[in-house]
Amino acid sequence: MSKVAVVTGSAGGLGRGIAEQLIQDGFRVVLHDINEVLLNQTVEELKQQGADVIGVPGDVSKRADQFYVVEKAVEAFGQLDVFVNNAGIDVVTPFLEINEAELNRVFAINVNGVVFGTQAAAQQFIKQQTKGKIINACSIAGHESYEMLATYSASKHAVRSFTHASSKELAKYNITVNAYCPGVAKTKMWDRIDEEMVRHSDGALQIGEAFEQFSAGISLGRYQIPEDVGNLVSFLASDKADYITGQAIITDGGLVYR
Ligand SMILES: NC(=O)c1ccc[n+]([C@@H]2O[C@H](COP(=O)([O-])OP(=O)(O)OC[C@H]3O[C@@H](n4cnc5c(N)ncnc54)[C@H](O)[C@@H]3O)[C@@H](O)[C@H]2O)c1
Numbered sequence: 001m002s003k004v005a006v007v008t009g010s011a012g013g014l015g016r017g018i019a020e021q022l023i024q025d026g027f028r029v030v031l032h033d034i035n036e037v038l039l040n041q042t043v044e045e046l047k048q049q050g051a052d053v054i055g056v057p058g059d060v061s062k063r064a065d066q067f068y069v070v071e072k073a074v075e076a077f078g079q080l081d082v083f084v085n086n087a088g089i090d091v092v093t094p095f096l097e098i099n100e101a102e103l104n105r106v107f108a109i110n111v112n113g114v115v116f117g118t119q120a121a122a123q124q125f126i127k128q129q130t131k132g133k134i135i136n137a138c139s140i141a142g143h144e145s146y147e148m149l150a151t152y153s154a155s156k157h158a159v160r161s162f163t164h165a166s167s168k169e170l171a172k173y174n175i176t177v178n179a180y181c182p183g184v185a186k187t188k189m190w191d192r193i194d195e196e197m198v199r200h201s202d203g204a205l206q207i208g209e210a211f212e213q214f215s216a217g218i219s220l221g222r223y224q225i226p227e228d229v230g231n232l233v234s235f236l237a238s239d240k241a242d243y244i245t246g247q248a249i250i251t252d253g254g255l256v257y258r
Pocket of ligand 1: 089139
């Protein structure tokens with residue numbers, strides 16, 4: 001029987017790219033997103049292409065929603081093999097203007113979401129008595145800290161820490177936990193970051209220029225596309241990555257060197 005993966009935040013952006021790659025790899029995939037309209041549309045498109053997928057709407061910051069998506073995955077497909085904690089949000093703010101609501105919102109989704117997803121998936125793997133793979137969305141901002149992206153960078157550093165710690169605790173169950181750290185990918189997230197950086201630049205930047213400046217430093221000379229991220233996740237989700245755990249691997253075309 002083919003393996004089953006849940007990918008959170010997969011109605012669009014990198015999550016959709018990851019889901020499409022896993023489908024190509026032969027997975028049955030549960031798409032999960034807070035944007036129900038886009039989720040339904042994406043699920044329909046993928047089904048028309050012959051994919052064995054279902055969609056489950058939910059909010060990763062809600063613990064119950066994460067256990068619900070695992071329950072639905074098992075109900076539909078009988079098992080769970082891979083859980084991708086992909087959903088995440090960005091925020092661009094000068095440090096002195098960061099407020100309580102922003103901190104709470106970003107951490108609730110980017111950090112609490114990863115913790116709850118990991119707990120829900122691990123509980124299922126332990127129940128099944130099978131090996132399992134948990135794969136988290138980190139970022140180059142989980143290795144480096146950027147101006148105007150302090151809250152986001154801190155949240156991704158927290159994801160890297162939870163990746164390390166959970167991998168140590170879950171190893172005895174043959175569950176691996178790793179993270180992918182994308183660089184500068186042209187998704188809706190970067191459209192928003194660019195827009196906000198331009199807004200905060202006091203006229204120094206035009207639309208598209210913040211994105212261009214970030215991309216200019218990429219050694220391979222192009223920005224990232226969802227397929228680039230899908231390829232790394234495909235490897236981490238495969239048996240070939242069985243002996244890798246607790247790693248936060250950068251895929252950025254050569255921008256941040258660790
Ligand atoms: N785009 C980049 O350059 C980049 C770089 C590094 C890391 N990342 C990380 O990769 C992941 C995906 O980024 P993206 O660029 O595809 O973002 P995106 O904004 O384009 O897409 C994110 C998806 O997650 C969904 N989502 C948002 N909040 C949610 C919630 N609470 N519960 C469930 N779903 C929710 C959105 O509806 C959307 O479909 C994020 O964790 C992000 O931090 C992105």
